[in-house]
Amino acid sequence: MQTHPVLPTVRPELTFLQPxxxxxxxRAAMAEVFVTDALQLEEDRFLVAAQWPRDHSLYHPDSxxxxDPLLIAETLRQASFYLAHHRYDIPLGHRFIGFGLSFEITDRSxxxxxxxxxxxxxxxxxHRGQGQRRLSEVRLDAALSIDGRPCGxxxxxxxxxxxxxxxxxxxxxAHPGRDGAGQSTPTGERLPAQRVGRLRAKDSVLERSAEGGWRMRADLDHAILFDHPVDHMPVMAQLxxxxxxxxxxxxxRTAGDRGRPLALTRLDLDCLAFAELDQPVDFAIREQQPSGTGVRLLLxxxxxxxxxxxxxxTWSAAGAEA
Known part of the structure; x- marks a missing residue:
């Protein structure tokens, strides 16, 4: 019989005991903290440990x-903030402005x-001072492994x-309050959760606009996407x-001889401006075409x-065997 340790670790210096x-x-809610520890290897190189829940109300496993692949994005965000504050002495009162985020899953199993x-x-x-913008841009690059297995x-x-x-x-x-005054007015019907891959009605953030396009319908009272008051649309909500x-x-759509459903395996986000809360966010589909065993989308x-x-x-079924 196969046994599993209660507290698995990749290296003894990294712990998975508590967030x-x-x-x-x-983050305001302790339950939404996934990063658990960090170990400095060299100057500007670190191992950052995290623990992903077996289930989650929003970032739940697929069928x-x-x-959920967006756990990678959220873990990158948390790791960057933690290193910035704890290892590089950036004061806790500072604001972070996102310029871009990307990830790729190389071994989905x-x-x-x-x-x-x-x-x-x-x-x-x-990496410090890599950007060409007026603000001093930093970049965190990461290789992802799960239980010692490289996967992205x-x-x-x-x-x-x-x-x-x-x-x-x-x-x-200061940021607008949560009385609804700072939100854009819904113009259409929120899509059913099952059509957008979610379990709860409140987790659907898509609606059909009056012009027949697709529009964000995010609720400022959503306990995860809006974990704390903000004055613009968070990156994770946009993702x-x-x-x-x-x-x-x-x-x-399916791929392969087993007819496996497609899943998100690569994402590249480029942030160009603040997304305001009091204006609707519309999606324009610039590209939708086959890519290998899946589909590439550009929005x-x-x-x-x-x-x-x-x-x-990129949505594909590559490496879907468990």
Whole structure:
């Protein structure tokens, strides 16, 4: 009979006992903290440990039992914030501005959920001053392994600024309250959760616009996407909208002789502007074409005439065997 350790580790120096303090990763709820530890290897190189839950109300396993790929994006975000505060002494009051995020799953079978939470390790490298923007951009590159098995890679680009400079950049005061005054007014019907790959009605963030396109319908009271008050649409909320649209556009497509459903295996996000809460975010499909055993999608996220972000996704069934 196969046995499983209660607290698996890849290296004894890395522990999976409990999450780090939630303020280090800008989360209000302790249950949403996935990063657990970090170990410095060399200057600007770290191992970051995380633990993914066997189940989650939003980031739940798919119908084949594989972990939600957006857990990679959220773990990259948390790892970057934790290293910035804990290892590079960026004050906790600073604001982070995201420029881009990408990840690729190279061995999807490693993401299969078993009888214990998945032990995740990111082997990371911190790059400073790589951007050409006015703000000082940093980049965290990571190689992902689960239970010692290499299975992907990712990268996050961001900048940290103090509150004064952030308000100058935003040209506005404090964030709007949660009384609904800062939200855009829904214009259509929210899509049923099952059509966008979610389990709960409240987790669907897509609606059909009056013009027949696709639009974000995110609820500021959503306990995960809006874990704490914000003054713009968070990156993870934008990614959730893009992922749900990708699920909708690829639903019913299969690949391989087993007819496996397609899943998100690669994503590249480029943030171009702040997405405001009081304006609708529309999705424009720029590209939708076959790619290997799957489909490649290229989306623009727009507010009026402004493109606030672009998202490229690959949906495939490669490596789906458990």
């Amino acid at each position: 780090i303090p939630r303020h280090f990763v800008h 084949l039992g594989f972990s 490693a993401l299969h959920v078993g009888p214990i939470p998945l032990p995740v390790v990111l082997e990371t490298e911190w 890679r990712g990268s996050l680009r961001l900048a940290a600024v103090d509150e004064r400079r952030y308000r100058l950049l935003r040209r506005r005061g 959730e909208g893009a992922r749900q649209l990708g699920h909708l556009l690829t639903a019913g 623009d996220l727009r507010q009026g005439e402004t493109t606030v972000a672009t998202v490229a996704m």
